[in-house]
Amino acid sequence: MASNTSKRKSSAVNGGGPLKKSGHWSQGLKASMDDPELVVEEDDRLVIIKDKYPKARHHFLVMPRESIANLKALDSRHLDLLRHMQSRGEELAAKTSKTLQFRLGYHAIPSMSHVHMHVISQDFDSVCLKTKKHWNSFTTEYFLDSEDVIQMIENFDAVEVNSSDSEKILKKDLRCHKCSKEFSTMPALKKHIVVHIANE
DNA sequence: GTTCTAGAAC
């Protein structure tokens, strides 16, 4: 074994941030779109990648090639694109598993820049799913279904997100997304949710 | 978004 096995070196190693070369971490999806290891499907309007830290057995991100910063930048001009993203996402979900259920949608306040639609199976059986924020971001109103986002734009020509409410949602108590049973810790919740996964 | 870890919670 080499040196420094027991303690991590300080940030002096690469002169500052861990992502200095590739830019700020929040811009990471841009690079992922060009990573052949992650891309599963693409066409002239979008790219679909595997989430680098999947929060379920199947977790994809559908991203427009056109750079759109966030949900607030969306309006009726994007309706065709958004419908296409949902359509391609539904196809991929159907192709991926006949038994698992999926949801397609957007986080109210995503951490990563560049609009991305999650396509995620509802088992949430993943070692990458660790925190209350992870859980609540996929199982509460924080998760905006694609069809609802599209409908909002059809009706109001915009997506309305209350950022103050959204932040509070992430702090809510842990509840099973299937039976609403409450749990005090993530390990307890994770142990429970597997009972809802249908055997294949 | 993740990693790391102090100290709260048990």
Add this chain to the structure above:
DNA sequence: GTTCTAGAAC
């Protein structure tokens, strides 16, 4: 003593 969460990261 161990598990678990939550905040800093320049």
